[in-house]
Amino acid sequence: MIQNKVACLGLLVGAMVVFGPNMARADELQDIKSSGVLVVGVKADYPPFGYLSPTGASIGIEPDLARNLAQRLGVKVQFVPVVAANRIQFLQQGKINLLIATMNDTPEREKIVDIIHPNYYASGYNVMVPKTVKLTSWDALKGMPVCAIQGSFYNKDVGEKYGAELVAFTGVAEALTALQQGRCNAFLYDDTAIAGKLTDPTWKAYDMPLPTLGAVPWGMAVKNGEPAFAAFVSKASEDWEKTGYILSLETKYGIPHSAYAVQQHDKYKS
Template identity: 45%
Template sequence: MRQTIRALALAATALAAISGASAAEGVDAIKQRGKLIVGVKADYKPFGFRDPSGRIIGLEPDLAADVAKRLGVELELVPVVSSNRIEFLQQGKVDLLIATISDKPERRRVVQAIDPQYYSDYVNVLIPKKAGITDWSQLKGKPVCATSGAWYNKDVARTYGAEIAAFDGSEKPLFALKQGNCVGYLYDQTFIQGRLTDDEWKTDYAMPLKGILDAPWIMAVATGNTSLQTLMEATTKDWMKSGFIVEEEKKWGITPTDYSRAMHDKYRNATN
């Protein structure tokens, strides 16, 4: 009996390892599986968030759906956060990350980034209107809520003297902001724009500061996954040429960024 239990345990472990590894394999494996597995945010409106039924929707799930359509397979969305998304890719839990990943050298060392970068965004702060803050210098010595793992937390603390209070995801820092535990929420500008379309935020909160630290975003696949890398690079260029990302921004209530417009102009005017 003990030998049987041990054999079953080993078989289960091996199966889990195989299924985990398969998620990071190339295009042929994805087609054979019949499913593309993509890591996206589920707490980052409008790039990835849950509708009332719990389904993950948003701009980045739309991009993932387009990739799955091109491959002729089903789409499975896996929710990730800033602190675990790279790990999920490395562990083979997802084939592809489209999850608001700012392009940084340390990230390119551990994943295969997709070039050209598909998006770019500024950093900003969601602030109560009654706070009267109109300049970054006014954050000095004040508690500012932030998301754990965001690359710019240390930069803002060092440059402007803000006291960063970091939380997992985006809902916890937003709750802390509402509770008055900080003077603002430091995060990506497009996320803040999305929140300010909601009735619960647009009345009493604003984004009065000028965006800083513009940084491109990358999609990523596992290191060595050259077939999926090649597909995603061609797909990204096609999105830019067609204006798909610009249209997605408009669809989800985001003012098209300078980067999206510039890349659309670049690729639609390029000669083949």
């Protein structure tokens, strides 16, 4: 009897060594299906990618992607607003199952969460100008006063490489006010944020005429150690690229097709 107990204990210890702590943890994909709810972290202040409707509902390109995933799983979707400072922590702490929140895919982040491939979007930097300012190339910024945000990594490139005269502000609202007042001829910022601004009638007299530079892919993320869930999201992302679903969402929310979305569709449809 004692020998049998010792043998069973040995088998249990051996299994723990082989399978590690994950042996006792349920699979998240199955947990989501069992609970009937997919909990997704999204932005609430970044139109058209993630923002709130007048009724307080989460809308935008990324909430629509989350709804598509929930539909594939046959579950409901629940949104949790996140910001850059807490989005990864919310995922690691289990407050959300999935993160779709304008997050750049970087080697540092890939060490702490499982970033899904293929990437679903990308952002870089660009300029917003009055339509009366005719820009045909980045070189045309030479000597031009350009509103910028202090500390943005692309300020140096635009100032040194293209000769723009940067007027740096601490906040976006200040920079946009200066642009409207004519204190600068252009506003240098993230291209996706500019695209969102241009959907607002307030900015109908402005445009983003230049090609985006410095594009970095965006990645959805799940917790490390969830291969089944990661594979499911990865397959969905590939389907989105193949079918042109991302392009259709750009059209739905009134922004031009990004070069990245077009390239990804061309790549995967073949």
